[in-house]
Every structure is written in structure tokens, then in C-alpha cells.
Amino acid sequence: MSEVRITPDDTPDLKQLDPLLDEYRGQKGAVIPVLQKAQKIYGYLPPEVLRRIAAGMRVPLSKIYGVATFYSQFYLTRRGRHIVRQCDGTACHVRGAGKIVERMEQELGIRAGQTTADYRVTCEVVYCLGSCGLAPVAVVNDQTIGKLAPEKMTTILRSLE
Ligand code: FES
Structure with a gap:
């Protein structure tokens, strides 16, 4: 399993998303790979991460949530070690x-x-x-x-x- 990189107060370090957003910004069909890679970074997809992805990719937050909740591969709550x-x-x-x-x-x-x-x-x-x-x-x-x-x-x- 990938390392869960959460800061001590459980607030995800959103800067880790920047290279990912730079790589995929403006690309069609990029939401799923971005969510997959973000989940690899954090171990799950907390609300702050979804908001940052929506803003960074200039995609409505409702669409990001729609994808993240549709596919069972995505986790919106923190998982165990x-x-x-x-x-x-x-x-x-x-x-x-x-x-x-x-x-x-x-x-x-x-x-x-x-x-x-x-x-x-x-x-x-x-x-x-x-x-x-x-x-x-x-x-x-x-x-x-x-x-x-x-x-x-x-x-x-x-x-x-
Ligand atoms: S492995 Fe359990 S039912 Fe197939």
C-alpha cells in the first residue's frame, strides 16, 4: 500500500498536488487519473484535496465529487494502515x-x-x-x-x- 502522507494534525499538505495539477491542467479526461494519483499521495481523498483539484483543474467541484463517489476505487474517508x-x-x-x-x-x-x-x-x-x-x-x-x-x-x- 502507498504511504499515507498526512501531516500531524491530519491536514493534508496540498502543495503535493501542484505538480500533478500542472501536469494535467486543461487535459480532457484527466479527472480520473488525477484522482487516482492524489489518492496515492494521501491514501484517500479528503474534501480539501477534492476542492484543490477542482480549483486547480478548473472543473466544477460537483463533477469531481460525482466521479469520486461513482467509482468504488476512490475512498473519501481515511483508511487504516x-x-x-x-x-x-x-x-x-x-x-x-x-x-x-x-x-x-x-x-x-x-x-x-x-x-x-x-x-x-x-x-x-x-x-x-x-x-x-x-x-x-x-x-x-x-x-x-x-x-x-x-x-x-x-x-x-x-x-x-
Ligand atoms: S474467493 Fe470467496 S467466493 Fe470466491
Whole structure:
């Protein structure tokens, strides 16, 4: 995962956007690549960043928000340092993924789709990761882990710093 560069008071350093805006200003179809690159810089797309992009590209803020909210690849809230995606698709579900999701929620004290208050972990439920033969499967920070069980999920979550 890319480094999340947020200043200590959580205010994004908007100067980091300048080279990006200079590169893409005036180009047609540039909104998506600019949002992708901005998300790489900050880890997500906070409102200040979206406003700066709108102003810098001379595109209405409503259009920037429209794109950022339409595509699931964009995140408008800050994500955890670790991303855990538990599959609850059919193959995983019949092999007990529901219990793993429950364990994940209990262990972290949040619901699927949320991020812990200390931004340590974001947990998500997805529906098929394309590794059904390994069901139940989770992806932890881009690493696929198969044949999971609730106890194993607990061990994984406790190992994430
Ligand atoms: S259903 Fe879980 S990997 Fe396909």
C-alpha cells in the first residue's frame, strides 16, 4: 500500500498536488487519473484535496465529487494502515466466512466496512476474490490467505501493528 502522507494534525499538505495539477491542467479526461494519483499521495481523498483539484483543474467541484463517489476505487474517508478484506462470496460463505466476519468485527470492535479509531485496520467484506478453491479466503494488505478460520483471523489481526 502507498504511504499515507498526512501531516500531524491530519491536514493534508496540498502543495503535493501542484505538480500533478500542472501536469494535467486543461487535459480532457484527466479527472480520473488525477484522482487516482492524489489518492496515492494521501491514501484517500479528503474534501480539501477534492476542492484543490477542482480549483486547480478548473472543473466544477460537483463533477469531481460525482466521479469520486461513482467509482468504488476512490475512498473519501481515511483508511487504516492495514486493509483486511474477508470474502463472503458463495464458496467462502458455505465454508464459514460469516463466522470469520463476526470474529473480525468482535476483535476490532467495528463493523465490516469501517476503520478502527486509531486507523490501524480497515476491514471490508467482499464477494469473491477469485480464489474459491482456497475458501474461506481473505486478502490482508494484498496477501491472499486461504483456508481461514476465526482463530486464524484473530491471530492475523493481532499481528498487525
Ligand atoms: S467466493 Fe470467496 S474467493 Fe470466491
